[in-house]
Amino acid sequence: MERAALTFSDVSAGYRARKVLDEVTFTVNEGELVSLIGPNGCGKSTLLKTAAALIKPLSGRVELFGRDVQRIKPAERASLLGVVPQKIESPMAFSVTEIVSNGRISSMGRWGTLSASDHDLIERAMIYTDVSGLRDRYFSELSGGEQQRVALAMVLAQDPRIIMLDESISHLDINHRQEVLQILLNLNREKRMTILLVSHDLTLSAGISDRFLLMDAGRLVKAGTPAEVLEPALLSTVYNCELQVKQDPYSGTLQVTGALDNLRHQRKLGRTVHVIAGGGSGLELYRRLLIEGYEVTTGVLNRLDSDAESARALSVRSVLEQPFSAIARDAVDEARKMIDSADVVVISSVPFGSGNIVNLELAAEAASKGKVVLFAAGIEQRDYTKEHAVRPLTEILVAEGASPWNTIQELMAELLRLQPSP
Amino acid sequence: MNAKEHLCTDNRFSAPHRATQWRKVALFCAAVPLLLCFSLFFGPSGMGLPDIQTPFGSAILSLRFNRLLMGLMTGAALSASGVIFQALLRNPLAEPYVLGVSGGAGLGATLCILLSSGVLVTVGLPVVAFISSLLTLMLVYTIAGQGSSGPPSVYSLILSGVIVSSICSSIIMFLVSTASIEGLHSVIWWMLGSLQPVPAGQQLLSAALITGGIAGIWLLSPQLNALALGREMAHYQGLRADRVIAAGLLLGTLLAATAVALSGMIGFVGLIVPHVMRAIFGPDHRKLVPLAALGGGAFLVLCDAIARTIFSPVEIPVGVVTALAGGPFFLIILQRRMKQAWIS
Numbered sequence: 001m002e003r004a005a006l007t008f009s010d011v012s013a014g015y016r017a018r019k020v021l022d023e024v025t026f027t028v029n030e031g032e033l034v035s036l037i038g039p040n041g042c043g044k045s046t047l048l049k050t051a052a053a054l055i056k057p058l059s060g061r062v063e064l065f066g067r068d069v070q071r072i073k074p075a076e077r078a079s080l081l082g083v084v085p086q087k088i089e090s091p092m093a094f095s096v097t098e099i100v101s102n103g104r105i106s107s108m109g110r111w112g113t114l115s116a117s118d119h120d121l122i123e124r125a126m127i128y129t130d131v132s133g134l135r136d137r138y139f140s141e142l143s144g145g146e147q148q149r150v151a152l153a154m155v156l157a158q159d160p161r162i163i164m165l166d167e168s169i170s171h172l173d174i175n176h177r178q179e180v181l182q183i184l185l186n187l188n189r190e191k192r193m194t195i196l197l198v199s200h201d202l203t204l205s206a207g208i209s210d211r212f213l214l215m216d217a218g219r220l221v222k223a224g225t226p227a228e229v230l231e232p233a234l235l236s237t238v239y240n241c242e243l244q245v246k247q248d249p250y251s252g253t254l255q256v257t258g259a260l261d262n263l264r265h266q267r268k269l270g271r272t273v274h275v276i277a278g279g280g281s282g283l284e285l286y287r288r289l290l291i292e293g294y295e296v297t298t299g300v301l302n303r304l305d306s307d308a309e310s311a312r313a314l315s316v317r318s319v320l321e322q323p324f325s326a327i328a329r330d331a332v333d334e335a336r337k338m339i340d341s342a343d344v345v346v347i348s349s350v351p352f353g354s355g356n357i358v359n360l361e362l363a364a365e366a367a368s369k370g371k372v373v374l375f376a377a378g379i380e381q382r383d384y385t386k387e388h389a390v391r392p393l394t395e396i397l398v399a400e401g402a403s404p405w406n407t408i409q410e411l412m413a414e415l416l417r418l419q420p421s422p
Numbered sequence: 423m424n425a426k427e428h429l430c431t432d433n434r435f436s437a438p439h440r441a442t443q444w445r446k447v448a449l450f451c452a453a454v455p456l457l458l459c460f461s462l463f464f465g466p467s468g469m470g471l472p473d474i475q476t477p478f479g480s481a482i483l484s485l486r487f488n489r490l491l492m493g494l495m496t497g498a499a500l501s502a503s504g505v506i507f508q509a510l511l512r513n514p515l516a517e518p519y520v521l522g523v524s525g526g527a528g529l530g531a532t533l534c535i536l537l538s539s540g541v542l543v544t545v546g547l548p549v550v551a552f553i554s555s556l557l558t559l560m561l562v563y564t565i566a567g568q569g570s571s572g573p574p575s576v577y578s579l580i581l582s583g584v585i586v587s588s589i590c591s592s593i594i595m596f597l598v599s600t601a602s603i604e605g606l607h608s609v610i611w612w613m614l615g616s617l618q619p620v621p622a623g624q625q626l627l628s629a630a631l632i633t634g635g636i637a638g639i640w641l642l643s644p645q646l647n648a649l650a651l652g653r654e655m656a657h658y659q660g661l662r663a664d665r666v667i668a669a670g671l672l673l674g675t676l677l678a679a680t681a682v683a684l685s686g687m688i689g690f691v692g693l694i695v696p697h698v699m700r701a702i703f704g705p706d707h708r709k710l711v712p713l714a715a716l717g718g719g720a721f722l723v724l725c726d727a728i729a730r731t732i733f734s735p736v737e738i739p740v741g742v743v744t745a746l747a748g749g750p751f752f753l754i755i756l757q758r759r760m761k762q763a764w765i766s
Binding site: 053054074075078079082083088089091093094098099102105108111112158 | 648
């Protein structure tokens with residue numbers, strides 16, 4: 001039976017004249033790693049402050065392990081819940097040890113004396129976050145990543161059962177972000193620490209979180225697994241911009257990206273170019289064609305091919321085949337359909353082997369149907385098929401009126417020339 | 423034989439041994455009494471210890487000793503009050519003068535001196551000064567808190583403090599300009615700041631208030647350390663931050679008001695002594711509070727010894743010496759060790 005660690009029931013909260021949280025209800029169970037997401041100013045920080053009893057709710061009830069948080073004594077609350085703020089600043093020259101010792105402030109004696117178990121907790125926290133080497137340095141002189149680890153050590157020294165982080169890692173560079181996240185993950189997995197992470201990096205959170213809480217304008221819009229919450233339509237409304245959610249082909253984690261379609265916002269020519277590429281020969285072509293305003297399709301590509309990756313990144317419609325296998329019939333059929341609906345077929349400077357020669361056959365077939373085909377010059381030097389299949393196919397192409405191109409500039413000029421005048 | 427007795431079953435970490443600054447602290451603590459004794463050798467009647475066999479000599483010595491006590495109390499109070507204001511506001515500029523606390527105390531004290539006489543002044547002065555400075559602090563807080571949600575920001579506090587402070591000094595100026603001749607003399611002398619011994623009753627009362635105030639601040643010192651990271655962080659760590667801040671402001675105001683009532687407007691000590699002590703001994707308030715109080719006291723006693731000797735028989739206001747002599751000395755220390763004092 002999972003126990004509730006933090007419960008909000010119909011909580012509304014805010015400042016003097018402004019209500020920020022509007023009847024928020026949710027539960028975070030013990031041992032969960034939950035990400036709280038939402039656009040700036042939606043009330044995430046206020047939610048954390050309300051959970052930590054820094055703000056008293058206007059209505060509703062906040063419970064920590066089943067007890068009203070407003071009624072828990074401050075010292076005991078600190079042993080249940082720790083908060084790592086966005087940034088802590090120490091204007092005075094306190095050393096790292098002194099800062100971390102602050103975590104035990106509520107169990108200190110009258111004169112700030114620490115017991116043996118206090119020292120133990122402080123040392124463990126510093127070792128866990130790998131800051132014991134910094135112990136005598138001044139806190140204010142540390143780098144942002146180190147400061148954040150010290151802040152985490154200080155909160156760990158409280159020995160809390162829940163840790164809440166308020167965008168504490170968003171401003172760190174990728175290396176330090178990974179470090180801090182790794183520590184959090186370890187805490188969650190090894191010590192079953194409950195973690196509530198306010199985050200702006202949806203992709204990063206998707207990789208580590210058990211659950212998401214999505215907030216918008218003070219309300220909890222959706223709670224659920226990353227896959228449930230990270231819906232493009234929902235996110236796009238909440239964040240008020242085009243967002244795409246894709247699954248990473250290798251790890252299966254969800255990736256949220258802003259739409260990279262600024263390439264196509266410019267002008268649309270209403271003409272489609274099918275690109276036969278592979279091995280990285282297609283990237284520049286895709287980009288230039290998209291910039292010029294063509295609709296681009298591509299295939300058949302191997303799923304692990306870097307061109308497949310770039311096609312995905314540029315949202316180019318593509319036919320993909322499983323890695324290391326010959327192109328199957330249905331993929332060929334799919335590509336044939338694409339070619340049929342395209343206005344022009346462009347062959348990049350891709351080498352041909354037995355695996356992808358079928359693409360060239362498709363091009364020759366299209367040329368004989370009267371489709372305009374433009375191929376990169378020197379195609380015969382890139383023939384790696386056993387039976388030297390490229391030469392006969394090229395001859396067919398040339399016989400059907402296909403022409404070679406040398407540079408992308410030349411290709412673009414040719415495409416422009418082919419375009420029917422309006 | 424029980425082998426288990428020899429086993430160490432406690433595998434907990436203990437705090438690593440750190441080289442403490444106890445030697446520095448001990449040196450300082452030994453130096454202070456020496457400096458205090460040294461100050462007894464100075465006076466407008468001449469250098470050196472007067473002959474205590476003669477009634478004249480013993481009177482001079484007791485006068486000097488009285489002034490020593492006055493300086494010790496005033497300096498300690500101002501310095502400790504500076505420490506707590508700087509800690510609570512997390513701002514290096516914070517001190518009783520900036521927040522208008524001294525100005526308010528000064529206004530109350532001026533009114534008290536001009537309007538009453540005799541016993542009322544003796545006992546009433548510290549009380550009136552405390553009440554008026556507390557009212558001023560509340561006024562400053564109210565002004566600073568206008569329009570903001572939650573507690574006022576440090577910058578608006580300092581801004582409104584400076585404004586209220588200058589209003590207070592304008593009113594004092596007005597009162598002085600309309601005062602009678604004898605009232606004028608006592609007010610002016612008091613405003614310039616002097617360590618002329620006050621009546622025994624007031625001295626005792628002030629001593630009690632100052633000792634209590636410093637002890638109170640010392641008791642708060644672990645909490646002050648936690649508050650260095652800000653009110654919110656202290657709250658998260660299980661501190662009743664608002665109560666600590668309120669108690670601290672109250673104690674700081676009490677100390678500043680008592681010092682003002684005792685010796686008038688003596689600047690500089692409350693601002694600079696805490697910084698220098700922090701630069702030398704580190705920011706840990708458990709050490710800083712008593713050391714800063716001691717340092718402030720000794721500093722003022724020394725300055726007073728100079729003030730009454732250097733142009734003898736004319737005595738110059740001690741506030742002049744604190745700034746003129748102390749300023750450059752402290753600036754040199756701070757320049758070399760600013761990092762340890764305050765980083766922002």
